[in-house]
Amino acid sequence: MEIKVDLDACTGCKLCSSACIYDAIEIEDKKAVIGDNCVFCGACIEVCKFDALEITGLKEEKKDFSQYKDVCIFLEVDCGKFLEVGKELLSIGRVLADKLGCKLKAIVLGHDIEDPNNMFEYGLDRLYMADDSLFKDNIDDVFAKAIVKAIQDFKPEIFIAGATSFGRTMIPKVAAILKT
Numbered sequence: 001m002e003i004k005v006d007l008d009a010c011t012g013c014k015l016c017s018s019a020c021i022y023d024a025i026e027i028e029d030k031k032a033v034i035g036d037n038c039v040f041c042g043a044c045i046e047v048c049k050f051d052a053l054e055i056t057g058l059k060e061e062k063k064d065f066s067q068y069k070d071v072c073i074f075l076e077v078d079c080g081k082f083l084e085v086g087k088e089l090l091s092i093g094r095v096l097a098d099k100l101g102c103k104l105k106a107i108v109l110g111h112d113i114e115d116p117n118n119m120f121e122y123g124l125d126r127l128y129m130a131d132d133s134l135f136k137d138n139i140d141d142v143f144a145k146a147i148v149k150a151i152q153d154f155k156p157e158i159f160i161a162g163a164t165s166f167g168r169t170m171i172p173k174v175a176a177i178l179k180t
């Protein structure tokens with residue numbers, strides 16, 4: 001997957017580099033150059049008035065979301081400990097799930113994760129947990145692929161993650177892969 005720049009269309013206007021909060025775009029010789037720290041959030045594509053940017057490498061397929069239901073929260077852990085933001089999201093998720101008349105679920109990925117039972121005090125109905133050394137370090141590509149697979153398998157209608165520094169780099173990749 002990459003952001004492709006149409007060099008004929010790009011005018012070097014810098015709108016994209018201003019819109020990229022990840023500082024992943026440089027303008028060189030009046031052309032946009034995308035850096036390796038791009039997280040595929042798509043913000044640059046939306047602001048480019050010259051249609052000079054596109055995400056390539058995604059499989060085109062017709063999406064059928066008719067089976068998707070329930071609210072799902074990504075519970076982030078640090079050294080196996082649940083972050084407070086996850087509890088806040090569960091509380092909001094519970095309100096949303098009750099309004100929609102559906103279940104509140106959550107996903108946690110990590111290594112040596114602490115006992116998750118008290119998460120159910122925040123209204124959680126079901127928890128999907130993967131405790132593996134693969135998730136010891138917060139490597140966004142690894143987490144993004146695992147979460148995409150979980151979303152495809154468990155089919156939540158709404159998926160929410162906290163705006164932590166990890167969440168802000170990892171979740172846009174999930175959204176880009178799922179094209180949603």
Ligand code: SF4
Nearest residue numbers: 010011013014016048
């Ligand atoms: S916003 Fe579009 S035209 Fe302007 S520099 Fe970026 S890619 Fe080029």
Ligand code: SF4
Nearest residue numbers: 020038039041042044
């Ligand atoms: S897709 Fe997002 S992160 Fe990547 S270059 Fe564009 S604005 Fe920056």
